[in-house]
Amino acid sequence: MLSxxxxxxxxLPYGRPGSPPLVFPHSGVGPVPGSIVGMIGIVDDDDxxxxxxxxxxxxxxxxxxxxxxxxxxxxxxxxDGFDCFIxxxxxPGMNGIEVVEALRSRGVSGAxxxxxxxxxxxSAERLRRAGVIAALMKPVTENExxxxxxxxxxxxxxxAH
Numbered sequence: 001m002l003s004x005x006x007x008x009x010x011x012l013p014y015g016r017p018g019s020p021p022l023v024f025p026h027s028g029v030g031p032v033p034g035s036i037v038g039m040i041g042i043v044d045d046d047d048x049x050x051x052x053x054x055x056x057x058x059x060x061x062x063x064x065x066x067x068x069x070x071x072x073x074x075x076x077x078x079x080d081g082f083d084c085f086i087x088x089x090x091x092p093g094m095n096g097i098e099v100v101e102a103l104r105s106r107g108v109s110g111a112x113x114x115x116x117x118x119x120x121x122x123s124a125e126r127l128r129r130a131g132v133i134a135a136l137m138k139p140v141t142e143n144e145x146x147x148x149x150x151x152x153x154x155x156x157x158x159x160a161h
Contacts, residue, residue, distance in 0.1 A: 039081045040149065041110070042066040043073050043099060044088040049138075053086060053115075060146060070099030079103065082110040084152040086145075089116035089135075096120075100130045111152035115140050 040062050044050045050066045057064045065082075067073040071093055073085075085103070089096035097120070100112045112131055114120055117138040120127065127135065134148045 039063045039065055039083060041073060041082045041085040042087075043070055043085060043091070043096070044115075045069060045091045046088070049088070056142060056145075057149070062149070070094035070096075070102070073099060074102055074106075079106060079108045082108070084111045084113065084149055086113050086115055086149075089114045089120045090118045097126065097130060097132070100132060104130060113145075113148050113152065115145070 040057055042050055042053045042057075042064060043066075044053070045068055047068070050068065054064050054066050065076070067076070069091060070087075073079075085100070087096040087099060091099075094102070096112075096114050096116070103110070103112075109131065111133045114127075114132060114135040115138055116135070120135050133152060136144060136148070
């Protein structure tokens, strides 16, 4: 288990509600240097979750674009404009890690945060290599999610200077 990782949930390292999320050391991927606070991409097949996340993030003055599937995200025009992706892990078609790996294969480096009701079945090493900075368990608090988004965008801002 990774240093500082949480107790396993379903046999895998994963965050529990109210606990700090699983944190992976920086893997060299993350928000693209050179843009100011860019776009946050939300990928979730649940309309209510997507709408709630979009309203929350927009209330924090973040620019948001949401997608109902990994395919919809990957079919979009400008993937390089995203600083951070918030993804459900379990979705029809491609799961969250498959979406993040597809983004990486296209050279997209925005940080990834999983927010899921189910345990993430990918290994911690696979998640770290893909640039997943946190795996959060639904329901996630506003402060917890915003802290991770600020970390993702803040690491971007620091590298841009």
